[in-house]
Amino acid sequence: MLPLKEKDKPIVQKLLTAGCCARCVLRFCCVSVQAAYRQAQHETLKELQTFIMEKENNKVQDSAEIKPHNTELSQTVEDPPCKKAKLDPTEAVQSETDAAAMVTLKKESSVCVVCLGILQDLCGPDQAAKIAETVKAQNYEFDTLVLSVSLPAQLCVREHSCWVHVKKEVRQKGLVLDKDDVIQVKEAFKWVMQGLVTRQLEGVAVVSKSPFEVGVEFTHPNTESDCHFLAKCCPDCFKPTKNKQSVFTRMAVVKALEKISDGKFLEHYPCPPSEQSGSCTPQDIQCLHVSVFIAGRYNKFCRSLPQTPWVIDGERRMESSVEELIAAPILSAFRADGFNFSSSGREDVDVRTLGNGRPFAMELLNPHRSRFSKVEMKQLQETINKSSEKIRVRDLQIVTREAMSRMKEGEEEKTKSYTALVWTQKSIENEDISFINDIKDLTLDQKTPLRVLHRRALAIRQRVIHSMNVRFVDSHHFYLGLKTQAGTYIKEFVHGDFGRTKPNLCQLLKTDTDILELDVESVDVDWPPPIPE
Amino acid sequence: MDCVEQSNADAEAPSVIDRYFTRWYRADMKGKSCEDHCILQHSNRLCVVTLAETHPILQDGRTIKSINYQISNGCSRLNNKVSGKSKRGAQFLTDFAPLCRIMCSDDTEYTIYSCIRGRLLEVNENILETPNLLLGKPATEGYIAVILPKFEESKSITENLLTREEFESVVSKRSLSQPP
Numbered sequence: 001m002l003p004l005k006e007k008d009k010p011i012v013q014k015l016l017t018a019g020c021c022a023r024c025v026l027r028f029c030c031v032s033v034q035a036a037y038r039q040a041q042h043e044t045l046k047e048l049q050t051f052i053m054e055k056e057n058n059k060v061q062d063s064a065e066i067k068p069h070n071t072e073l074s075q076t077v078e079d080p081p082c083k084k085a086k087l088d089p090t091e092a093v094q095s096e097t098d099a100a101a102m103v104t105l106k107k108e109s110s111v112c113v114v115c116l117g118i119l120q121d122l123c124g125p126d127q128a129a130k131i132a133e134t135v136k137a138q139n140y141e142f143d144t145l146v147l148s149v150s151l152p153a154q155l156c157v158r159e160h161s162c163w164v165h166v167k168k169e170v171r172q173k174g175l176v177l178d179k180d181d182v183i184q185v186k187e188a189f190k191w192v193m194q195g196l197v198t199r200q201l202e203g204v205a206v207v208s209k210s211p212f213e214v215g216v217e218f219t220h221p222n223t224e225s226d227c228h229f230l231a232k233c234c235p236d237c238f239k240p241t242k243n244k245q246s247v248f249t250r251m252a253v254v255k256a257l258e259k260i261s262d263g264k265f266l267e268h269y270p271c272p273p274s275e276q277s278g279s280c281t282p283q284d285i286q287c288l289h290v291s292v293f294i295a296g297r298y299n300k301f302c303r304s305l306p307q308t309p310w311v312i313d314g315e316r317r318m319e320s321s322v323e324e325l326i327a328a329p330i331l332s333a334f335r336a337d338g339f340n341f342s343s344s345g346r347e348d349v350d351v352r353t354l355g356n357g358r359p360f361a362m363e364l365l366n367p368h369r370s371r372f373s374k375v376e377m378k379q380l381q382e383t384i385n386k387s388s389e390k391i392r393v394r395d396l397q398i399v400t401r402e403a404m405s406r407m408k409e410g411e412e413e414k415t416k417s418y419t420a421l422v423w424t425q426k427s428i429e430n431e432d433i434s435f436i437n438d439i440k441d442l443t444l445d446q447k448t449p450l451r452v453l454h455r456r457a458l459a460i461r462q463r464v465i466h467s468m469n470v471r472f473v474d475s476h477h478f479y480l481g482l483k484t485q486a487g488t489y490i491k492e493f494v495h496g497d498f499g500r501t502k503p504n505l506c507q508l509l510k511t512d513t514d515i516l517e518l519d520v521e522s523v524d525v526d527w528p529p530p531i532p533e
Numbered sequence: 534m535d536c537v538e539q540s541n542a543d544a545e546a547p548s549v550i551d552r553y554f555t556r557w558y559r560a561d562m563k564g565k566s567c568e569d570h571c572i573l574q575h576s577n578r579l580c581v582v583t584l585a586e587t588h589p590i591l592q593d594g595r596t597i598k599s600i601n602y603q604i605s606n607g608c609s610r611l612n613n614k615v616s617g618k619s620k621r622g623a624q625f626l627t628d629f630a631p632l633c634r635i636m637c638s639d640d641t642e643y644t645i646y647s648c649i650r651g652r653l654l655e656v657n658e659n660i661l662e663t664p665n666l667l668l669g670k671p672a673t674e675g676y677i678a679v680i681l682p683k684f685e686e687s688k689s690i691t692e693n694l695l696t697r698e699e700f701e702s703v704v705s706k707r708s709l710s711q712p713p
Contacts, residue, residue: 450579456618498674499666
């Protein structure tokens, strides 16, 4: 039983004649009863045809014997009862409406001029089965899913055309049809499909928001040029993008349609829209799980390991990297497609990271598995630690996206501690270097070091060394401990970088000095929260 | 005993230059005898212009009276302003572009040249304040300038320069031809 009113008749008439499918007709009549769309199309079409053939004057029908409409659906309509379309073929009267009905019957099997088949054969149990099959094949872990639908932009143009077409009719009757009241094709599609998909996936709820998204996309190459006239009429809506993708995005097309006057529109586009012989083409179904974020702290025990892969001109210069060693077991456990690794600062290839380690966070892209218990995370941490002697991770945990910004805080603001093995040209004794222990809050002016100047701007940075301590080794070596502000270049402080870091250790000790080894002792960021062993 | 220890320590000493730079030389710059320049090329392709040990300024106990980065009426290397990662605004130098003029106490004057093509990133202002740096540490704190060659030219700029061995053989030939 369709919840249609008398005022809807001219709209139904006009749209059926124009070549709209039954469900699109319902949409333009603002029918928001989901069940009406779930009904088989041909049933809906029959009811619509009957509806328009019904006489305007109800008095005749009331007095006649009323045969109850006999479909199952009449019992499942949730909305309050509206005026029903009555079946009374014996009372069919030869009128204009009959002629029109004959016309609509002819067009029953043709492609809808508005939805181009989306709400016809492209939405139903077959499509639901395909979706379910793809989802199952890709083996994701999920409780719910959200169905996202991508329709060709030219459907907006066709929709607009139909709306203009019926607007005239509606205004004549003194009624108002607001474009916003018309049900969107996407919505109607979802109303039909959601239940069907749920059934195919053994009860997984299809909801409006979920970390797991199943995307269906349709294209219709034949009508792609339908949008092009809009670029001439509203050029400011269509800005060329950096990508090669079409400038006729859905958003841009919608914006242009809001701006364009009806008169201008009708100059360039048929109203109602043209018939098409083919329906839309469904593209491959895309599954995407929202990213999962993993955080932890890492130690680096090797002096020949870069943090990120070292590749020049397509050739790998150094074997492996911190991020690859950490990511490999995690990627495989979460069955993710890829990752983005970031950390609170970095160390050079030849520098070790000791102590509690350096905070890092990884975004895992499209994880097929996303739920891990604390125990499982511990096991994953063990796996990483067993896989290589070069690195070690601790405090491995799942965190939110917002947590990433906490980590970056540390890079700029927090202090770090180091130990350097220093070589001196002149011979030294313990007494010669002990004054260093008393130096507090030494401000350095560091020009961008030569070793990074090729890729960084030339600037002078002021950085503070909060404190230092020395441990004598022999007449030409000692260990220098430093606690410094974030962003201080330690190596350049020790050897002076051609005098471009001032003051520097050479000046303080009045001899040439150089750095033989450097270790990071601590990165003083109290994130991520520690996980007790 | 001390000497042996010292030289052992020196032998171990892995200098910053040895770790990161390759030494290239231009001998008798612009035909002027012994005005040798040493270009330190970093593994990241940046070049540091320095005086070679054989340069006249560093010989015969000369001291420096003045260093002038104003190389012409319209151009001072001190006005070089560089901005951003791509070093926009840098003065572009060719092989024979003068970097500075150095006047010594015995009134001899020498011009130091770029020796390579590229963007001038900085000139050493420390030697203006402390000219002795140039005499005492010509290869490090007494450097003259830092130049960034074009990426495409980073290998080809050394075509006109001598390797350390080639330079040493040029130098040894000089002392052979010296009158006794």
